[in-house]
């Protein structure tokens with residue numbers, strides 16, 4: 001099993017949820033810009049890893065924490081703003 005950072009999965013989930021209700025939040029929603037937002041937000045949040053089923057349950061519980069959810073949302077909004085101002089994608093390349 002590969003080791004994954006659960007905070008990244010949560011950020012990705014929150015981003016998609018945010019975009020579902022705020023369709024115009026991001027100037028560009030290509031995969032590069034979305035991944036840039038996830039990476040920028042993840043860089044400011046502590047990683048969460050787990051290797052056992054028990055560890056995964058504990059991480060899942062921690063991710064429900066209201067303060068952490070708020071921190072993730074704050075990080076996401078800041079990252080979206082950064083990417084909107086300076087998108088790193090190549091405008092000549094179509095990424096879907």
Ligand SMILES: [Zn+2]
Pocket residue numbers: 028029030031032033034087089
């Ligand atoms: Zn883009």
